[in-house]
Amino acid sequence: MDSELQNILERILGLYRKYGIKSVTMDDAAAELGISKKTLYQYFSDKDDLVSKTIEYEASKRIKEFDDIQDKNQDAIAELLEVSHCLNLIIQEYSAVIEHDLKKYYPSHYNRIQELRRVNMYESVIRNIRKGKKEGIFRSDLNEEIIAKIYVSRIMCMHENPFFTTGELASSQVFYEILFYHIRGIANEKGLQLLDQYLKQDTYKLNNNLSAAGLA
DSSP: OOHHHHHHHHHHHHHHHHHOSTTOOHHHHHHHHTSOHHHHTTTOSSHHHHHHHHHHHHHHHHHHHHHHHHTSSOOHHHHHHHHHHHHHHHHHTOOHHHHHHHHHHOHHHHHHHHHHHHHHHHHHHHHHHHHHHHTTOBOTTOOHHHHHHHHHHHHHTGGGOTTSOHHHHHSHHHHHHHHHHHHHHHBOHHHHHHHHHHHTSGGGSTTTHHHHTTOO
């Protein structure tokens, strides 16, 4: 993707986060970008195409962030810590108005993006579990598929859970409780010792929220 189109999509995404999808017209988008509507139509055939490409861009950007983390030479627990920190930041940027408008007015786009996220996250967790097994820090008897489905379901359904307030979902404490619940359930003794070592390092304090959560 060229930088000009990337900049356009990033700015449109900002509009959607602020005002929602339904209320942002092609005129609004052109005004935000400082271009004519005719020029905007050189990039997008209509509003549906604009919505589709914008949410695809956002999803692809997140997927690349996770792929970049997994491309690093880290053990499976360090990798999980970094991925989970990234996920927490994404959840903090979550836009209920975008979610609502996608579901109601663009259900096909919503379902497609949700499936893309679900599959990517599932495959990421599977790779992480297999890596941890190979490194001898995760339990060898784990059912990889079941554990991955449990973890992905838990993360993707958080916003639909009536037990959590919006403020709680935006906090790091809830998210890291889920993270450590997951790690302590799949790590063996060697893995738990490695986790404890990481928690003593400032690098893995994760914005000092682990201490506040009683995890470090």
